[in-house]
Amino acid sequence: MIHSYKKEEVTCVETTIDDSLLKGNKVFVYLVDGMLIDAGPQCLASELIPFYKKQSFDVVALTHSHEDHSGPAPWIQENHEVPIYVHENGIPICAKHCPYPKYRQVGWGIRDAFHAKKLESTIQSRKHEWEVIYTPGHADDHVSFLHRETGRLFTGDLFVSPKTKVIMDSESIPVIMSSIRKLLTYEFQSIFCSHSGYFANGRKMLKQKLDYLENLSGEVHELYNNGMTVKEIQQKLFPKKYPITTISEGEWDSLHVISSILNGERIEKG
Numbered sequence: 001m002i003h004s005y006k007k008e009e010v011t012c013v014e015t016t017i018d019d020s021l022l023k024g025n026k027v028f029v030y031l032v033d034g035m036l037i038d039a040g041p042q043c044l045a046s047e048l049i050p051f052y053k054k055q056s057f058d059v060v061a062l063t064h065s066h067e068d069h070s071g072p073a074p075w076i077q078e079n080h081e082v083p084i085y086v087h088e089n090g091i092p093i094c095a096k097h098c099p100y101p102k103y104r105q106v107g108w109g110i111r112d113a114f115h116a117k118k119l120e121s122t123i124q125s126r127k128h129e130w131e132v133i134y135t136p137g138h139a140d141d142h143v144s145f146l147h148r149e150t151g152r153l154f155t156g157d158l159f160v161s162p163k164t165k166v167i168m169d170s171e172s173i174p175v176i177m178s179s180i181r182k183l184l185t186y187e188f189q190s191i192f193c194s195h196s197g198y199f200a201n202g203r204k205m206l207k208q209k210l211d212y213l214e215n216l217s218g219e220v221h222e223l224y225n226n227g228m229t230v231k232e233i234q235q236k237l238f239p240k241k242y243p244i245t246t247i248s249e250g251e252w253d254s255l256h257v258i259s260s261i262l263n264g265e266r267i268e269k270g
Contacts, residue, residue, distance in 0.1 A: 001015065001016045001018055001047070002014065002015045002016075002044065002047045002048065002051060003015075003016075004051070007190075007192075007198040008150065008152055008190060008198075009032065009033075010030050010031070010032045010152065010192060010198075011030065011031040011032070012028060012030055012192070012197065012198055013028060013029045013030065013031065013040070013048075013051065014026060014028055014197060015027045015028070015029070015040055015041070015044050015047070015048065017041070017043065017044070017107070021103060021106050021107040021247055022107035022108065025068075025107075025195070026195055026196070026197070027040055027041055027044075027068050027069075027194060027195060028192070028193065028194050028195065028196075028197055029048070029194075030154060030192055031055060031057060032125065032152075033125035033126050033127055033128050034056065034057050034058045034059070034125050034126035035057060035058070035059050035060075035061055035123070035125035035126075035130075036052075036055075036057045036059070036060045036061070036076075037060075037061050037062075037063065037145060037154050037192075038061075038062055038063055038069040038070070038156070038194055039060060039062070039069060039070055039071060039072045039073045039076060040068070040069070040071055040072060041067060041068040041069075041071040041108040041109055042067065042071030042072060042108060042109030042110055042111050043071070043107070043108055043109035044071070044109075045071060045072045045075065045109065048071075048072050049072060049075060052072070052075075052076060052080070053079075057080070057082065058082055058125075058126065059082055059083055059084075059085065059123070059124075059125065060073065060076060060082060060083070060084040060085065061085050061119070061123055061130075061145060062084065062085065062086040062090065062094075062116070063142060063143055063144065063145070063154065063155075063156025063157065063194060064086070064087065064090060064138070064139040064141045064142040064143070064156055064157065065086055065090035065093040065094050065116070065139070065141050066100075066139060066157070067098075067100055067104060067108045067109070067111040068108045069156070069157075069194065070086075070094065070111055070114075071108060071109055071111045073094070073111070073114050073116075074111070074112040074113065074114040077114050077115065083117050084114065084115075084116050084117065085116065085117050085118070085119045085123060086116040086117075086118075086119060086141060087118075087119050087132075087134065087141040087142070087143050088118045088119070088141075089140045089141035090116065090139075090141030091116050091117075091118060093141065094113070094114055094115070094116040095113050095114075095115065095116075096113055097110075097111075097112055097113045098110050098111055098112070101248070101249075101251060103247055103248055103249065103251075104248075107247075119132050119143060120132065123145070128147055128149070129147075130145045130146060130147050131145070131146040131147075131148065131186075132144075132145060133145070133146060133182065133183065133186070134179075135155075135156070135158050135179035135180075135182065135183065136172075136175050136179060137158065137171060137172050137173075137174075137175035137176030137177075137178070137179045138156070138157045138158060138167075138168075138171055138176065139157070139170075139171075142156055142157065142158065142179075143156070144156060144158060144183060146186055146188060148186075148187065151187060151188040151189045151190060152188070152190055152192065153183065153186070153188040153190065153191045153192070153202060154191070154192045154194075155183070155191045155192065155193050155194070155202075155206070156193075156194050157193075157194050157195060158176065158179055158180065158183070158193075158206075159191060159193045159196065159199075159202075159205060159206060159209060160193060160194075160195045160196055161196060161209075162205060162208045162209045162212060163209075163212050164176075164209070164212070164213065164216075164257060165238060165240075165242065165254055165257070166238075166242050166244060166245065166252045166253055166254050166256070166257065167252065167253075167256050167257050167260065168248075168251055168252055168256065169250070169251055169253070169256045171256065171260060172260045172263075173213060173216075173217065173257055173260045173261050174217070174260065174261065174263075174264060176213065177210060177213050177214065177217070180206055180209060180210045180213075181210065183206060184203070184206060184207065184210070188202065188203060189201070189202060189203055190202045191203075191205065191206065216237070216257075216261070217261045219237065220233055220237070220258050220261045220262065221261070221262070223236065223237075224262055230255065230258050230259055230262065231255070233258050234254055234255050234258055237254075237258070238254035238257070238258075242254070
C-alpha cells in the first residue's frame with residue numbers, strides 16, 4: 001500500500017508492507033526537485049512502478065544499497081534511463097543479484113542487479129546542490145543528503161526511532177553515534193527518515209537518539225565492568241523478545257546492540 005503527500009516541497013511516498021514476514025513495516029521514498037531519493041522495496045514494485053511512470057525525475061540517489069531502498073532500481077534504470085548513484089562501497093553490492101539472506105528475500109522481495117554510479121561530495125538536482133554526507137553505522141555505504149539553504153536533511157536509516165532496541169549483526173552503535181554527531185555539526189531542522197517519515201523537529205529527534213545511545217553505552221560498560229556477561233546485560237536492559245530476532249535467525253537481535261558497544265568504534269572508511 002502506498003500513500004503520497006507533500007512536506008516542504010518534498011513528495012513523501014509512504015509505503016506499508018501488508019502481506020509478508022515484515023508486515024506493518026513502513027518504507028519511505030522521496031521525490032524533490034527532480035531527484036528520487038531511494039526506490040523502495042521490490043515487494044511493492046507493483047504499486048511503486050505505476051507511481052514512477054507518472055513522475056518526472058532526472059536522477060536517483062540512494063542513501064544505501066539495502067534491498068528495501070533499491071528494489072525497483074533495475075526497473076527504473078531500464079525504463080527511465082536515469083543515473084542511479086550510491087556510495088562507492090555500495091557499487092559492488094548493487095551489481096549483485098539478490099545479495100541478502102532468504103528471510104529478507106521473502107520479506108522485501110528479490111532485487112536484481114543494476115549498475116550504480118559513485119556518489120561524489122555533492123549531487124545536483126534540477127535547481128539545487130545537495131551535500132552528500134557519509135554516515136555509516138547502519139551500513140558501510142550509508143549516506144545522508146543535506147540542502148543547506150532550506151535545512152532539509154534526508155537521513156536514510158540513521159534515525160528510524162529515538163530508542164534503538166535491536167540491530168543487525170553488521171551494525172555498529174558507536175559508529176552510528178559518530179555519524180549522528182557529524183550530522184549535528186551541520187545547520188538543519190527537518191529530517192526525512194526512510195522508515196519513520198518526516199520530522200519538522202528533526203534536529204531535536206536526532207539529538208534525542210544520540211542522548212539515548214550515549215546513556216545506553218554508559219550503562220552497558222558499567223554493567224560489564226561490574227562482572228555481568230553480554231547475555232546477562234541483554235536480559236537486564238532488553239528483557240523483551242522481538243519477533244524479528246526469530247524471523248531473521250538472529251541477524252537482528254538486541255544482543256548485537258550490547259556487543260557492538262563493547263567492541264568499540266570501528267574504523268570508518270570513505
